Amino acid sequence: MGRKKKFGEESDFVSVRVPKSKRKEYRTAIKSFVENKFAKETNSKNKNSVTPIIKKGSDKFRKFEEFVEQTEKLKKKKEKN
Known part of the structure; x- marks a missing residue:
């Protein structure tokens, strides 16, 4: 195993x-x-969270990078508050 x-x-x-x-x-x-x-x-x-969009092919990785960027932005906003 x-x-x-x-x-x-x-x-x-x-x-x-x-x-x-x-x-x-x-x-x-x-x-x-x-x-x-x-x-x-x-x-x-919560409703402000972002869910990743998964598609076939190389588009997956582009969407995942966008997802990571959006989550980082949300974290920064939460830290400022």
Whole structure:
């Protein structure tokens, strides 16, 4: 599952040994946790937030850069207030 870490390399993953009988429970618990967290984050965004527009091809990257610029502008406005 993934590559082997180099010595001293930090990882974002937490490795936990789970008995085979409990794997399905852990997977469903993690899946529901992530879905709930994502739902809370999307609900907490206000109407001034900007959503990225995703299209096929190289247009994706241009729209993403615009999205990043708009979010930075919103952050600066919030910091000024």
